[in-house]
Amino acid sequence: MVGIHVAALIVFVILVGVDTSQPSGTPGRFSAAAGWFLAGIFLAPLLTIGAIIWSMILRRRAKTTAPPSRAWNSVQADQPARAELPRVAPTHSEKPLGPRVDADRSNRTSYATRAEARAAAAANKAGANGMVARGAGPTPPPSAPREALPTSNRGSYMLLGSDKYKSTEVEGEFARTSEIAAVVKTLTGRALRLDHEVEIPDVPAVLRTEPENRYHRRAIMVVVEGSHVGYLARDDADRYHAAISRVERAGYVPTTRARLWAVQRRGWDEVKKLHARVSLALNEPHLLHPINEPPSVSYSLLPWGNAVQVTGEENHLEAISPHVNPGSESIAIGTLHRVETTSARGIVKHTVEVRIDGRAVGSLTATTSPHFLPTIEHLERDGLVAATWVKVKGSAIAAQVTVQAARAPELPPEWFAGPTTIPSLS
Incomplete structure (x- = not known):
């Protein structure tokens, strides 16, 4: 751009120096342009150098006054808090973990x-500069x-x-x-x-x-x-x-x-x-941890399993209410005990009673009790009580209790190696 301006200036100087009063083709027509032509030759380098210096000054000013880019702002500025979505346990198996779109x-x-x-x-x-920002005080070390x-x-x-x-x-x-x-x-x-x-x-x-x-x-x-x-x-x-x-x-x-x-x-x-x-x-x-403390007697905790409904909770609300979390559910450690019941016909049946902190909160039915009786009997021979995870949901006037324990056929081999216990947080 600077070269174009200089060339145009030289042509203008030459044209101005032409003596138009002389007829075309006469030797004196361009005699007056000689001085202007020489002046243009000497002025062109000076004008070119000045134009280059001025262009550099303008570029430097543009760099110092330009605002930071959006990419820089996106890294420096804190992002707004993200809304937390409710977590729902999936019904399918976990898929391989892959990169995010914003993997970095x-x-x-x-x-x-x-x-x-x-x-x-x-x-x-x-x-490095030997100074800190005015009025901000010394910056704390990392x-x-x-x-x-x-x-x-x-x-x-x-x-x-x-x-x-x-x-x-x-x-x-x-x-x-x-x-x-x-x-x-x-x-x-x-x-x-x-x-x-x-x-x-x-x-x-x-x-x-x-x-x-x-x-x-x-x-x-x-x-x-x-x-x-x-x-x-x-x-x-x-x-x-x-x-x-x-x-x-x-x-x-x-x-x-x-x-x-x-x-x-x-x-x-x-x-x-x-x-x-x-x-x-x-x-x-x-x-994250049970609402009550582990049993005070010797016990072994059954592995977590599918939910089994407890019946008769309405008869034990006084024992259940201390473990109810209003509006949500809670997890407690309970124990399973074998009890004998006699039917109207005089038939003796063994069922399972569920207790929390030594107090009964309900029983398993005659259909679901056989899933846990072998485990209870096995631990009784070793002087242990069968402990289980118990999920409690409801209010002070109505509650639902479920046992979350592995059934006898579902117990893994490592469970039989020794008693399974959970630390006390008290």
Whole structure:
């Protein structure tokens, strides 16, 4: 563009210098243009240099005043809170875990990891410049790395529902890529390869409250194989904090099952980047542990099984009402006892009575009792009581009780190795 302007200027100078008073073809016609022509030759380089300098100044001003791009804003600005959908246990088996559309999750970080990244960047910049923003005070240093989980004095506590569908999403994996890569290598025995997806469908995961987190006092971190791989979302952390804290106060480590997916791919800048997704199996907060304490007598807990309806609850509302969660359901630990009943014809039958904290809450029918009588008799010979999971739903004036226990033919071989118990949280 500058060259075109200069060329036009030279032509204009030559035309202006032509002596139009002389007839065409006479030698003096262009004599007056000689001086203008020489002036144009000397002025052209000066004008060209000036135009180049002015163009550079305009470009620099445009760069300094241009607003940041939308892509930059989408990474820097916090996303609005997502509405939590109700979790419904699927009726089908779990499908292989695949990548999200937003597999890098760079614009869906957790509250803590995003804030930590900004705080660390601000601290580094302030240290390099030897100054901090006016009126803002010194920037707090970034959190120390959290890699190892403190050992508990009692061991792990497997939360109820850890064998359910893994539908609770973990956030902030993008900021823990090195830890996730180490976990994958530990569990699979080999490092991640480029464009090779790795899925670990079932692995223990520890939930740990983090009261020292300066961005959210109810933060809950997720630890797999001793490595911090992410956080529960802020809304989930608020809902689960009380239940998780209760387990920790009792001296146990809250544990559930997780599913992990990871892949390493090249980005637009040809740099290798790890994409990961972690999901957890979590019941609703009030269903993570039983509402009552385990039996005080020697017992063995039956594995979780299909629901079996208890009858006669209306006759035991006084014993059931302390375990009712109004508007929802609750899980308690009950015991199964063999009782004898005599029919009107004098026939003696053995049925199963269900008790919670030593008080009867109902009985199984003559049809369903035989499914559990062999188990009760087997444990009685060993001096043990058959304990079971009991689900209670209703109100103080009407209640529904179901037994969630495996029937005698469904008991796995490992259950017979020794008594199965559950820790007390008192």
